[in-house]
Amino acid sequence: MKKIFCPKCDNPIVLTAERLRQLRERGEERFSIVCPSCTHQLNLKLRLPKEEGKQPRPERESVGHLLVVENGFGYKQTFPLYLGTNRIGRRNKDTETDIPIITSDPSMDRHHAIIKVTQGKTGALRFALSDDDSHVGTFVSGQILGPRESVYLQSGDVITLGATSIIFSDQPLEEEADIS
DSSP, X not given: OEEEXXXXXXXXXXXXXXXXXXXXXXXXXXXXEEOTTTOOEXXXXXXXXXXXXXXXXXXXXXXXEEEEOOBTTBOOEEEEEXXXXXXXXXXXXXXXXXXXXXXXXXXXXXXXXXXXEEEOTTSOEEEEEEXXXXXXXXXXXXXXXXXXXXXXXXXXXEEEETTEEEEEEOSOXXXXXXXX
8 A cells, every 4th residue: 555645635545556466567668546545646656676687775664663642733653763864754745754753733934843863882773862953842742852962862762843742662673564
């Protein structure tokens, strides 16, 4: 199953694994679908497998994850964390972010917070959270982060961005729960 978002109304459109398999079997590279919400026609290009001899790009391995708690603005969502910089923000069709939270929460910025995942000299992973110059601030366990301040997260910490609560875990995310 693959989710794509309509560029006109920003609603999700689900492409089933069966439909994708049929398109690949027929060798179709381009196809059209209609958004069920706004009837906008999308013309898409299917990525076919790489040619023989070329090495596929290695998949990044999840080193932790975030669980967005369902509230009046959005539903439960889970996102993987990777080594390096993970930018968190409200999903918008015109803004790119590593962790695009689908919410109608007006107090969450498109670029709200950053989690930097590094590996220490002992091999232990460290997860540092900082505010990305948001309008309402970033909270960890009820404490607001100051400008240019970062805090190391512990598994189970509750991060609050606007009216949205997120539970941090240092456990890798299982593949089937990955939403992006």
